[in-house]
Structure formats: C-alpha cells, structure tokens
Amino acid sequence: MSGEVSLAKRPRLARQARLLWDPVRERHVLLAPEGMLLLNDTGAAIVGLCDGNRTIAEIIEELHRRYNRVVAEEVQHFVARLVAKRWMEIGNA
C-alpha cells in the first residue's frame, strides 16, 4: 500500500475522512476517526483536487498552474500515504 499512486488513478477522500478549515490554527486539517493531519496549502490543494474524477496526472497539471514548484513524485507519495491510512480511496482508471 505504500510507494506511489500511478498517474492514471482517480483518488477521492474516503467517506470516513473530512477536510476542514480550522480558523483557530488558520490551517486546513484532514480529520478521520482517531486521527488528524494538519495540512499546508499544497497538501490542502491536493486533497481538495482528489474528487474521484481527476486523475493524479490531471491533479499534478492543475497544481503546476497554481504553484511554481511541484514534484510529481511527492504528490504521488502524499496520496499513497493517505490511501495507506484509508483516508483516501482509489477509483478505477
């Protein structure tokens, strides 16, 4: 379950996880049963783009439009980590 998620996959947030804006910490946070992850802007953007329709390749393309420095492998690793935690699910390509 670790490693990377291939470019053709269409990840989406698992139903047990929720992305919220925390006005107290001024950070996005991903919440799941008994766990949470404070996200930076890029992390929040990635999670927000994982809607089950976009492929990883399309997500990376969109991130390139928004940010200067986007490393494809880092995006794939990040999504893979969330999939391993079952906070993210992979639809079929």
Add this chain to the structure above:
Amino acid sequence: MLRPFGMLAELTYACPLHCPYCSNPLNLADYSDELTTAEWQRVFAEARDLGVLQLHLSGGEPLLRRDLVELVARAHELGMYTNLITSGIGLTQRRAEQLRAAGLDHVQISIQADESALSDLIAGTPSFERKIEAARLVKELGWPLTLNVVLHRYNIDRIDRILDLAESLGADRIELANTQYYGWAWRNRAALLPSKAQLDRAESIVRAARERLEGQMEIIYVIPDYYSQYPKPCMGGWGQRQLTVIPNGDVLPCPAAHLLPLPRASVREHPLSWIWEESPLFQRFRGTEWMPEPCRSCERRTVDFGGCRCQAFLLTGDAARTDPVCHLSPDHWLVAEAVRRANEGKPTVLGNPIPRTFRMRRGAA
C-alpha cells in the same frame, strides 16, 4: 499557545451495561447532576474556540441522553469531527437516521465477545444481539464502522473469533484494547489481568490477521501496559493535546483524573479556556518540570511523559511519582507482583463468572 486537538465528552455515566472492566468512577451517583443541553452546547463552542477538532461522545452510554441529536448537530455546525462511542443499545433505525442527518461522522460500537453467552455475561445484561443489529445499521447508513473490544482474561482467548465476527460485519476498524486498570477495572484487576501465555497467543493472531486483512480492515491492538517495559504516553502528555469533560461539568486532563487529590475545575464555574490554560489542575503535571527521578533525567521523558498520573496514584498513592509500569520506576515491583500473580497458573476457564461488582444504576432522571 498549546491547543487541544481532541475532547472526550462523557455525557452521562448512566449505562445499560455492567461491564466489570469499566473505567468510570466507582461513585457514579456523585456525577448524576449532568450538564444540560445548553451547557454542553456552550462547552462545545468554547472547545472549538480553543482548537478542539475532534469530539468523542461517550459515557456511560451517550444514547441515554435524549438530547444527543441536538448535541451532535451543534458540534457538527461548529466544524468538529464527531465520533460516537456507544454500546449500541438504543441505536434504533430512527435514532441512527437522525444522528446521520445531524452530521455524526463516525460510530464505535463495543462488543464484549464474539457470541452472546459470554458477551452478555461480561456485559451483565442481554445485549449482544442488539449490538450486532446496531453494527449492521451503522454499515447500512453508510457510516464507517469501528468495533471496540476491551480485552481481559475472559475474552482474550477468543480474539480469533472476535476478528472473524468483525470481518463478517464488514467493520472498517477494530480496536482490540487490553483493559486499563482504572475505576471498576482497578477493583477487578486480579480477575481481569491476562497471563503472558494468553497475550503471546493473542499477539500472534493479531499479526496474522493484520497481514490477511490489510487494506480491508484496520486492526488496532493496544497491549496491556502492565506487560510493557515503558509506560504509555498517557493522553499525549498532561494538558498537551486532549481534555475530558465528565457528566457534571468537571474538566479533566485524563478521564481517570477525578480520583486525584487535585483542585477541581468545572465548566460551571470557569470558561474552558481558563481551565485549559491556567487552572492549577491542568498546570500541575504539564511539561517536564514536575518530574521526579528517574523521569527527570530520562531520554524518554518527552516520549512517554512519565506515563499516567492516575496509574501512579492508584498504585503508589502519589500522583507525582513515575508510572510504576516503567521498569526503571522504584515502584515497579507493584506491577511485577500483579503480573506474577496473573501467571501463577490459576486456570482461566472460559465463562468463569466475573466478580459481580457491577456498576450502580442512576435513578430515573
């Protein structure tokens, strides 16, 4: 500023079950002056302002609060992730649908064993079949399902069958947590503490199941700290990440801390922010300054924070000592002695009656 991430709201200590491993206090009747709906809702708002993101609704049995749906709705509105920790008793189709609509994110249902005879014996009341129905309902309504199982001498040998049951129910997670010895469990410790042989077998079954069910069901296994070398990092440190509010509005750094001889702090008398930031109760064991040796000079002092203050108090009478679970503690013999007795070869026949020290029921409210 240090901000709490999670809050455990023990809404009521009333409960239809009588589990002898319960960590609720022994003097349950002293906590029957419960916070009102409006008081809880105010506490939730104060908690959110303080930084709480995850709200665990527990008890006792939280479904016995008739206002549970209103409480969930308020927490959801405030942007908190809400988690219901329940026996499953009282989770009717109608109630479940209302909770779903109110925004409840996640449900954890306790089971006591893999089949009704033992489960009902441990729970002290016929409840197994209703728990299974409740678990099915949770799945039907599209919630993720977590099963909670407290392990002890009388059910740990059935861990394989408990895992099979969880799998057949389509559970997303199962928490297999060995009993922690507070409250009723402390009173029943001699009857509940499993032997080393029981634990070794359980651990190997868990390892195999984790491999087999990877990606399908998450298996959380909590070892009994009496058998570990170092203490648990209780609550992630005193007043560091978590807080607990109990039925009468007292706020605690650890759910067992009502037994410590420390000044009380109540949401009926102070804002939650003052209690978290400034109250003597929350300041008492915050950080590492309070620590005695061997913790004070130990590399692990910021890993396990000296263990659990309540456990230190229960075992030694002094909450400021190193948790005796730690093999470096001068009081470790207290734990070693309990473990030795649990391994004396006393037979562990399944279904042995558990000492009948059941929980007191609150009078009709």
